[in-house]
Amino acid sequence: xxxxxxxxxxxxxYDAMKACWQAADELPxxxxxxxxxxxxxxxxxxxxxxxxxxVTLSALAECTSRIRIGCLxxxxxxxxxxxxxxxxxxxxxxxxxxxxxxIGAGWNEEELDAYGIxxxxxxxxxxxxxxxxEVIDSLLRNEWTDFQGEHFTLTRARSEPKGPQKPRVPxxxxxxxxxxTLRAAARWADHWNHPGGTPESIAEAKGVLHQHCxxxxxxxxxxxxxxxxxxxxxAGVQQLVDQCGAxxxxxxxxxxxxxxxxxxxxxxxxADALSS
Numbered sequence: 001x002x003x004x005x006x007x008x009x010x011x012x013x014y015d016a017m018k019a020c021w022q023a024a025d026e027l028p029x030x031x032x033x034x035x036x037x038x039x040x041x042x043x044x045x046x047x048x049x050x051x052x053x054x055v056t057l058s059a060l061a062e063c064t065s066r067i068r069i070g071c072l073x074x075x076x077x078x079x080x081x082x083x084x085x086x087x088x089x090x091x092x093x094x095x096x097x098x099x100x101x102x103i104g105a106g107w108n109e110e111e112l113d114a115y116g117i118x119x120x121x122x123x124x125x126x127x128x129x130x131x132x133x134e135v136i137d138s139l140l141r142n143e144w145t146d147f148q149g150e151h152f153t154l155t156r157a158r159s160e161p162k163g164p165q166k167p168r169v170p171x172x173x174x175x176x177x178x179x180x181t182l183r184a185a186a187r188w189a190d191h192w193n194h195p196g197g198t199p200e201s202i203a204e205a206k207g208v209l210h211q212h213c214x215x216x217x218x219x220x221x222x223x224x225x226x227x228x229x230x231x232x233x234x235a236g237v238q239q240l241v242d243q244c245g246a247x248x249x250x251x252x253x254x255x256x257x258x259x260x261x262x263x264x265x266x267x268x269x270x271a272d273a274l275s276s
Contacts, residue, residue, distance in 0.1 A: 001244055002253040003274055004032035006072060006228065007262050009051035010041035016262040017056065018063055023264040025064040027271045032100065033060070034072040034255060040111040054087060061095035068098045072193060072255065073174035075106030077119060081132035081152060085139035085159045092163025099163065100191060101136070102172040105129040105181070126180035127151065133171070133188045140168035176205045186212035189223055196228035199250045206250070226253035233259075233266065237273040244274065 005024050007017050017035070024030040037053040040046045053071045061069050074084065084101075092099040105125040106112070112119045119125065131149040138145040139159040147154040163169055170190035175181035176197075185192040186209055194202045206225060213220040227247065231240050244254045256270055 001248055003030050003244075004034060004068075004226070004253060004255040005030055005267065005270070006034040006036070006255050006257045008036045008038075008042075008257075008260075009053060009056045010036075010038070010260070011044060011048050012051075012260040012262050014051060014056065014059065016260070017051075018060065019264045020258065020262045020267050021060050021064055021067070023267040024271075025067045027267070029271050029275050030067060030267075031253075032068040032070065032255070033064070034070050034100075034102070035060070037071045037074045037078065037102075038108060038111065039115070040108070042108065046110060054091075058091055058094060061091060061098065064098075065096075066098075068100055069095055070100030070102045070172060073102035073104035073172065075108070076103055076129050076132040077106035077112065077117060077125070081135040082139060082154060082157055082159070084132075085136045088136070088169050089140060089159055089161065089163045092165055092169050093161065097164035099165070099169050100172050101169045102174060102193070103129070103133065103136070104174045122180075126177075126184070129180070130184055133173075133184060137168065137171070137188060176201075178205070178208050182209045183212045185209055185223065186216060186218060186220075191224040191226065193255065194225070194227040194251070196230070199246050202227050202247070203250050224253065225251040226255050227251050228257050229254045230257045231259070231266075231270055237269055240270065241273050 007020050021033050024033050035053050041048045041050050057071055088101045109119055128151045131151050135147050135152055145154050145157045171188055172191040173185040173189040174193040176194050210220040229243050247254055
């Protein structure tokens with residue numbers, strides 16, 4: 001099993017996240033570190049503090065050197081895909097080729113309504129995601145991009161300079177929707193992330209992903225698979241170890257969600273337990 005960590009930038013401070021990521025950077029068991037892309041805390045007090053994901057990610061890229069980094073996941077609804085492609089190319093350069101570009105359709109109506117951003121119907125959300133992925137893929141691969149869609153139009157568009165990863169920054173698609181999310185992952189993803197659940201439910205979703213791959217003639221082994229596993233300090237680290245053990249053979253990577261308060265010691269405890 002491969003491992004990453006995730007520290008959501010909510011109910012925390014930048015210095016606390018920095019300490020966690022620098023600790024993980026020094027621990028070989030962790031190969032990636034992730035944050036999230038929300039403006040309000042989720043599954044928590046929405047009036048609490050929440051740092052912006054991509055600015056935080058850029059700062060964390062500068063204070064680490066080995067670990068791969070990403071936002072799990074970026075809501076395509078928040079930024080035009082051409083803007084996001086330029087952000088990703090630049091951060092890939094800043095990080096020395098360590099960026100993973102996490103993308104999803106977006107869902108948080110509370111913050112979207114507050115900011116006056118239209119989420120739209122489920123069909124609209126996933127049509128927009130499909131178009132956005134095509135735009136981003138082209139901008140990160142090609143010198144010029146022309147695109148005409150329902151939601152986005154590009155004419156002789158460029159994104160330069162490109163990042164060091166070739167043929168482009170790897171794309172991570174998060175979600176378990178059988179029809180649209182997993183179909184998009186089969187087409188565009190280098191890494192698919194399940195939000196978490198029982199090994200059986202994750203395996204079922206993985207089977208659907210493989211069928212979508214078969215439908216377009218893609219080898220599913222080309223897609224890294226992962227899921228979230230939450231560390232509960234009160235329940236003890238053995239529960240985390242058991243959860244990860246149950247996922248052996250189901251996914252390639254467990255991304256350990258480390259809730260606040262974020263401390264270097266907490267990351268060390270997790271690393272020791274998973275290494276033993």
